[in-house]
Amino acid sequence: MSAFDLEAYLTERRALVDAALARLLPSEDTPPPTVHRAMRYSVMAGGKRLRPILVIAGAEAVGAAPAVVMPTACALELIHTYSLIHDDLPAMDDDDYRRGRLTNHKVFGDAMAILAGDALLTLAFKLVAENAALVKDARVICDVVAEIADAAGTGGMVAGQVVDIESEGKAIPPETLEYIHTHKTAALLRVSLSVGVRLGGGDAAALAAIGDAGQSLGLAFQIVDDILDVEGDPASLGKSAGKDAAGAKPTYPALFGVERSRTLATECLERAHRNLDDAGLTDGWLGQLADYVVTRKH
């Protein structure tokens, strides 16, 4: 399949996800309106929808349709968005811009941004629970709730943010940087793929392979993010390039240089491909999606 096909695939899946998000989020005039406006402001700000697309691609790789996993796909985007809203707060990374527009708290105030984040995290688990209507065995949903909670909590994303904050302005060893990246970013990307395969009816072998592949891909994603922050085009990034260095954030290019970072990302990608091959999951879109994670320009 050509790169053109992948673009079309991404555009199509993104449109499905955007439509589902618009439907599943409470409307802006649902009382109390302020918090619903704040939630929609950040969720509907665009973005690659990479996590929902990984959920869908995971399901498709084992023969299930996107509709079967759509509530959970949206849930992963809500969790990603809540983490961005809270990370941007003055008490955390203190960012004014995100995806080319003012951050949530700059528009709605700190209190509303905290509450909008809390509400998105809460709604995410409701959507996963509602996915029960689309699968035969409700135990799968319980497993998915637990798996997502692990990846989003202090075994995953929150742990990464904690260590990231505690490392700011300090010289940290490569192991700590890898800990931050695998927890803060990779955990949620890994679980997106994994719950897609699980909800799609994948067997234990597929689940094990996809977990390993997701872990490697997630790390590759964040290394590439770090590189793009050094080299990227600010217009397509939607934030200022060089921001990480300015804020003394630990990054792969800062520790290893750009060239070595690129090699590390490629090695992660190769590991992911081997995992997917072993499980016979490369034939569909997953293999191309994996390449996209490393070759993307924004």
Added chain:
Amino acid sequence: MSAFDLEAYLTERRALVDAALARLLPSEDTPPPTVHRAMRYSVMAGGKRLRPILVIAGAEAVGAAPAVVMPTACALELIHTYSLIHDDLPAMDDDDYRRGRLTNHKVFGDAMAILAGDALLTLAFKLVAENAALVKDARVICDVVAEIADAAGTGGMVAGQVVDIESEGKAIPPETLEYIHTHKTAALLRVSLSVGVRLGGGDAAALAAIGDAGQSLGLAFQIVDDILDVEGDPASLGKSAGKDAAGAKPTYPALFGVERSRTLATECLERAHRNLDDAGLTDGWLGQLADYVVTRKH
């Protein structure tokens, strides 16, 4: 049964809940330690454990043992605690003391308090999912996840906090005050009773009755909280009496006076008793627990 018996019941159930929370929360030395210390600091600060006890009492009322609902009982306490941590933040109510000790952000900083709250909310849903191992039908767990998410999100607790913040320092009509109380506090109390009955195997009639009773009891609880804030003993409240008036928080005594507020609370209690009677659920502890909500001194 005498009031002495109820005290013994509450003490016993509280000990069960405390032990389960201590077991289910990650230990303080689990990496990254800071966030786990922050989580335990607030959860293990004591408190009445009213929400978990309502879950247990709901289950017992339909013949189930406390152990069957313990993970979900703890989940409700984690959600309650996360909401207190976030509410106390400088960006929200800006409180320095809670339950007689420094608030979470005064000890761990704003960033860690936000993350500890996020992590507790996330862990809560994991505990509910793990409750699946203790029930026959996993669909019940999916219903419980959705019900709790409704009560904790912008259909319940978060909605109440949003309107509370937006009402501060303003003259508001009684309907708005009732909206704040039924959403900010009553929703989580109602759902505690309700999921206890659901997990305990209660039928549709029991669920309907308990929902109505929980709603009335939850409102009564918050009216009594408002009264105690005016009249209460600061030592046993663990916060300064009169704080609500000082911060221009809308309260029942401020709008109706103490006597009329007491009457309103008693009316709520009577409604709750009628609901419980209708469903044949008053014989056990529930009836006494309902009385306790209104007669408690702190």
